[in-house]
Amino acid sequence: MHGTNSHSPKSQNPNRPQCVGLFGGVYSNYLALEALLEDAERRGVHRLYCLGDLGAFGPFPDRVCQILRETRIPIVQGNYDNSIGNGLADCQCGYTDPRDNYFAKLSYDYTFQHTSNDNKAWLQKLSPEIRIRLGPYRILLCHGSPRKMNEFLWETTTSDAFLNWLFEKYNTDIIVGTHTGLHWHRETSPGKHFINCGAIGRPPNDGQATVVYTIINAENAGLSDEASGVSDDRAKSENAGSDEKAKNACQLKVDFVRLGYDFERLAFEMASEGLPEEFIETIRTGWWTTCSEVLPAKERARGLY
Amino acid sequence: MSFDQILPYLAEAIQIGVKEFYFTGGEPFINPDLPKILEATLRIGPATVLTNATLFNAELVKELAAMRDSSKYSLELRVSIDGFSPETNDPIRGPGTFKRAMRGIKLLLDEGFLPIITAMRSWPIEQDEAQLYGFKNSLANVGYRYPRIKLLPSLRIGQEALRDRGYSEHDYITTSMMVGYDCNQLMCSNSRIVSTRGVHVCPILVDQPNSILGERISTARQAFELRHQACMTCYQYGALCSNASSAATSFEKTRLSRPRSI
Numbered sequence: 001m002h003g004t005n006s007h008s009p010k011s012q013n014p015n016r017p018q019c020v021g022l023f024g025g026v027y028s029n030y031l032a033l034e035a036l037l038e039d040a041e042r043r044g045v046h047r048l049y050c051l052g053d054l055g056a057f058g059p060f061p062d063r064v065c066q067i068l069r070e071t072r073i074p075i076v077q078g079n080y081d082n083s084i085g086n087g088l089a090d091c092q093c094g095y096t097d098p099r100d101n102y103f104a105k106l107s108y109d110y111t112f113q114h115t116s117n118d119n120k121a122w123l124q125k126l127s128p129e130i131r132i133r134l135g136p137y138r139i140l141l142c143h144g145s146p147r148k149m150n151e152f153l154w155e156t157t158t159s160d161a162f163l164n165w166l167f168e169k170y171n172t173d174i175i176v177g178t179h180t181g182l183h184w185h186r187e188t189s190p191g192k193h194f195i196n197c198g199a200i201g202r203p204p205n206d207g208q209a210t211v212v213y214t215i216i217n218a219e220n221a222g223l224s225d226e227a228s229g230v231s232d233d234r235a236k237s238e239n240a241g242s243d244e245k246a247k248n249a250c251q252l253k254v255d256f257v258r259l260g261y262d263f264e265r266l267a268f269e270m271a272s273e274g275l276p277e278e279f280i281e282t283i284r285t286g287w288w289t290t291c292s293e294v295l296p297a298k299e300r301a302r303g304l305y
Numbered sequence: 306m307s308f309d310q311i312l313p314y315l316a317e318a319i320q321i322g323v324k325e326f327y328f329t330g331g332e333p334f335i336n337p338d339l340p341k342i343l344e345a346t347l348r349i350g351p352a353t354v355l356t357n358a359t360l361f362n363a364e365l366v367k368e369l370a371a372m373r374d375s376s377k378y379s380l381e382l383r384v385s386i387d388g389f390s391p392e393t394n395d396p397i398r399g400p401g402t403f404k405r406a407m408r409g410i411k412l413l414l415d416e417g418f419l420p421i422i423t424a425m426r427s428w429p430i431e432q433d434e435a436q437l438y439g440f441k442n443s444l445a446n447v448g449y450r451y452p453r454i455k456l457l458p459s460l461r462i463g464q465e466a467l468r469d470r471g472y473s474e475h476d477y478i479t480t481s482m483m484v485g486y487d488c489n490q491l492m493c494s495n496s497r498i499v500s501t502r503g504v505h506v507c508p509i510l511v512d513q514p515n516s517i518l519g520e521r522i523s524t525a526r527q528a529f530e531l532r533h534q535a536c537m538t539c540y541q542y543g544a545l546c547s548n549a550s551s552a553a554t555s556f557e558k559t560r561l562s563r564p565r566s567i
């Protein structure tokens with residue numbers, strides 16, 4: 001059983017940094033999701049947010065939906081959720097290679113067949129964007145990029161200039177995404193951050209079977225939902241976008257957490273569901289075997305294939 | 306274009322938030338300034354060069370590797386070969402080009418590059434699988450184990466119209482074809498190309514006089530009417546000229562496909 005409020009903020013201690021846990025790319029990996037809930041609790045994370053793509057790749061997609069619905073973790077809609085929720089013909093993953101699309105289709109068809117109608121209706125209604133505030137920082141949570149749910153923002157093919165344009169256009173200090181499944185963080189100018197929080201559904205193509213989620217915190221910072229009204233903290237920093245002093249006093253800390261989970265069990269269950277051997281190899285070895293044609297040169301060179 | 310001619314455009318690119326940069330030609334490596342241009346570009350963003358790989362030597366490739374390693378961004382080299390053997394490639398790209406291109410690819414691999422091999426589909430689409438097999442075999446022979454291959458549709462203009470056939474009189478995009486179509490699929494919705502003559506709508510139409518939209522990138526951002534026959538190929542196949550890593554599929558277009566019942 002999962003606690004119904006495990007994501008809820010703990011009582012706010014002004015001397016303690018407010019921790020926010022960010023994860024995405026769940027890809028039906030309910031075992032990693034369960035491990036994440038325990039890990040985040042242990043680390044004192046005050047609130048969790050999911051950045052989408054609940055299904056794909058792994059087995060029994062309804063299990064992840066059930067956990068996330070029980071825990072009421074706020075969720076951004078990913079392209080997979082949009083596709084499954086709207087009954088589209090494919091996952092809109094953005095692949096251009098025939099082999100990638102072949103495996104993407106296998107995965108999509110399995111996930112579609114094994115997602116209940118109730119969960120499909122729920123996925124359809126997820127929001128494409130969530131805005132929160134952590135101290136002086138305005139944070140935009142999206143799946144790919146703020147302008148396109150399935151845009152790839154890779155570390156080595158996304159210019160600072162483009163990120164700065166996004167910060168300005170979308171009126172935010174921090175953008176967090178997950179779509180590529182590879183975690184990275186860059187501060188393009190003081191107080192302006194892009195973060196890819198990684199994926200908990202499969203390892204980040206580095207030969208380790210663990211997966212990645214992200215914890216951010218800021219000293220002395222309160223947390224609030226932008227849409228849910230003005231908090232005390234927000235009132236204090238109404239002009240936070242340009243309030244460099246507040247940001248200097250409240251440095252953002254970004255930690256990528258390597259999360260262990262029972263990947264052998266996941267691999268076994270994937271095999272028993274008839275999912276492709278290539279997917280299982282990735283779960284066991286930590287190397288991507290499919291869907292790697294979209295990787296830019298530097299990210300591709302770090303992988304095995 | 307010379308280094309000095311390109312610098313103001315790079316400065317403007319920072320101002321307007323350009324995401325990535327592509328260099329094409331002719332053969333870009335004929336330009337003696339290219340290494341210097343790439344070095345400056347890689348300080349501000351990722352760069353891709355579309356090349357035929359026939360002008361590479363060990364010294365140049367080492368220089369490229371050094372600038373790649375000192376940048377946080379990717380340097381992509383996209384090598385055009387149009388057949389997996391001299392017999393299939395050279396009639397399209399010129400005598401001896403296959404052998405020279407493979408030598409260039411080998412030099413790139415030796416320096417840790419993973420070039421994207423692009424090939425224009427000069428065969429019926431049903432033969433893709435057999436052709437890919439041929440390409441993979443040829444590339445394995447120079448040590449490329451997991452090659453990145455991008456097949457491109459044939460643009461029936463210029464030499465290609467003479468080699469195969471041009472567009473038919475019906476190959477025009479009509480207003481009704483644009484209903485429900487997501488223009489983000491098209492390069493011209495989010496990219497511009499700079500030449501010594503000005504800022505053009507796209508690399509395919511660069512020789513058309515009406516392709517010039519302005520003198521600066523920021524004054525050449527207006528929408529472009531898809532009145533050329535070659536626009537049909539982009540309409541059908543999407544962003545032809547960008548790397549896969551830039552892709553974002555069209556939601557609107559996907560919705561046009563047969564919906565599943567929930």
